[in-house]
Amino acid sequence: MSSTGRPQTQATGSPGAAVLDDVASGRRTVAEIAQAHLDTIRALEPEIQAFVHLDPRAVRAAARELDRVPPGSPERPLLGLPVGIKDLIDTDDQPTEYGSRLFAGHRPARDAAVVRMLRDAGALVTGKTVTTEFACFSPGKTRNPVDLERTPGGSSSGSAAAVAAGMLPVALGTQTAGSVIRPASFCGIVGFKPTFGAIDRDGVFPISETLDTVGLLSRSVADASAVFDVVRSSASRGNGRTGFVRGVDAATRIGFARPVEWERADPSTREGIDALRLKLMDSGLEALETALPPDFDGLTAAQCLVMDFEVSKALKSRCEKNPEMVSESLLEVLRRGASISVADYSAAMELAERCKAMLPDLFDGVDALLVPAVIGEAPRGLQATGDPLFCRSWTLLQCPAISLPLLRGPNGLPVGVQLVGNLNTDDNLLKTAQTLMDWSVEFAQP
């Protein structure tokens, strides 16, 4: 059975905000915070397997360094916040292997731009988290903390699992198809994929020029928002900070949309979303039904094509030089991508452009669209990471999207819903997401 509107226990609270508050007020040192998280990691990591690299001694040393910064320094808005880094993202003090045997032991010379921004803001970089092979579909070792026999989703598997298990308050992910939204949804946490390009990709292993987007895994919208404020580009920042406000904003208008793949969602997911709409209306929020333009029906197929084409361009020659160190499934993707004609690729890109031009109209009367994040609960087994079906369109359109843990599936496991915003309206999307979360606490208890 699906019980809608009930907030996930995993997602209540804002552990990131709590850490920042403790450090700023002098209640806890960064060293104490680091040790508390390392203790949790030590206890849970043998089962969860979220990390590909973690050096507790280096984390403790970095924490002691951060304790020399005066608390409350405005230059260090993330002072003492432990953050996990998906191992697709370069760090200059830790190996970065991109989930591939081709890069076993690889040491980048420099931090990725987003890592540099985190460190400059006082964040405590705490280990590298498991990614699937080159952020594609061949899974890593990580288990879903909600049910160890299930996949945590991918490709940001380790980041989602570490945050869901309470090993870290926040972690970086990336999304090319559904790699932030899906694992967040499966693990019962918040996954935020900003507008394409809102977070600098410099130093993130590129697999798809058009699609790769850096995102955040967290336990609350507020925590995602606090980190996003630091790592977003100045172009994305627009006129200042998110100006985060708590409480249900009655003026929020949410458009419930049924993508062409709607019937492929599990019945409990569909029922959950329908029930969510009725409950929102009951409590006086605007929950509209929004029709997607017919051209949008082709976006999922177009995303598959663009991704296969670009991933093949990015990885094929490298992987085929040492095919014995590459998974058969990735080699198959690379072959498939190489057989796509430039004409087909261009047609897919043109469809995306055409649909992007429709976004202003589509978002004219609503703050965000609400669509499924995933088909349903995390699939059993670790041999696959689940289907990014309901994310592909929005990633191709480069829209900001956020997964909120508002549903449960037939086994009582978390299922996210996906809020999608118009391009470059990340602030408004975060505000809308916060309204929905606050509403779920205030109004939707069973």
Place this chain on the structure above:
Amino acid sequence: MSSTGRPQTQATGSPGAAVLDDVASGRRTVAEIAQAHLDTIRALEPEIQAFVHLDPRAVRAAARELDRVPPGSPERPLLGLPVGIKDLIDTDDQPTEYGSRLFAGHRPARDAAVVRMLRDAGALVTGKTVTTEFACFSPGKTRNPVDLERTPGGSSSGSAAAVAAGMLPVALGTQTAGSVIRPASFCGIVGFKPTFGAIDRDGVFPISETLDTVGLLSRSVADASAVFDVVRSSASRGNGRTGFVRGVDAATRIGFARPVEWERADPSTREGIDALRLKLMDSGLEALETALPPDFDGLTAAQCLVMDFEVSKALKSRCEKNPEMVSESLLEVLRRGASISVADYSAAMELAERCKAMLPDLFDGVDALLVPAVIGEAPRGLQATGDPLFCRSWTLLQCPAISLPLLRGPNGLPVGVQLVGNLNTDDNLLKTAQTLMDWSVEFAQP
């Protein structure tokens, strides 16, 4: 004695254009071109020492691959062009050591953006050229082909020497103070530093956020222009290609300016520039005298301060972890930079902003300013790479600049002159430079 207006033998001809023409017309295969350059390198490298890494077998294999591309393909405008890559710039198939023992044997995972663009355009990446330590002032092993007892200049030492010696038609450099203009000037070739940011810096080891600029070393303005057309950012491209035209454009207006450091140039350099102005006027070109605003007098000191501050920020903690692998002179720079106050740094940045706001007026009546590129001939000895005195201001202002080999010093060695353009007028600067080179061939023979 200084003989002005006489073109350097080293700089005549456009070997890059000749290569492209030979490949496009089928006159020579890429493999033949590669072998011819490898033969030159083998003959001269023992004396010049321009390369830090070169794998002839890999170059030949890449050349054979390029020979499978149909000649004249519009997607491969640089098909078969050998290009050297300064070892500050990442390559995914060759070590990249940034001139530092800290990175001995370092293998980047990815090509820098500019290298990727070159490869995509069909260029033949031919080895990594010597850089000074982290592109600062501690020299590498390279000798000046014009006089082996003299420095080739730095930090793009290997790129300038390889191009000057005919080992390569074109090579990439970078400039933070004067590292493209100065070695070009000392080696008697063309050095082009585009407007800041016109060539993507992704994958170039950063030492100064405000100053680092990717540039080109070549034997002719046309060759620099052809490569720039491929690697420039789309923002820099503006409305299409450079539209390169040969011949003296009589409407060209050149403003001869005397920076406050003018008297520190060698007498022969000053006399050479004065004589150049008279000859230009004699042949009917507009060669004006342009006064620099008084505020510009502080720019050289401001650039030193900004550079020391930012280089220290970028390198200090890394270098001080293993000081035994870092030159004493760099450690001294890092200490000096660390002692600069944020207030002084901000004041220097503000002066730069104030002066940038004056650029539209300054360039109102002229296409380019002509100023010294260097004090004079390359200094004797290899223990230092010469003074970037006359480049610092323009690098801080982020203006495009090009060094043209139009003078000779008292020992008959090449001395460049520097043409500087307004921000984002790179196309016009290249056109002006070409006019000056064409004029020097047509009118200025002794």
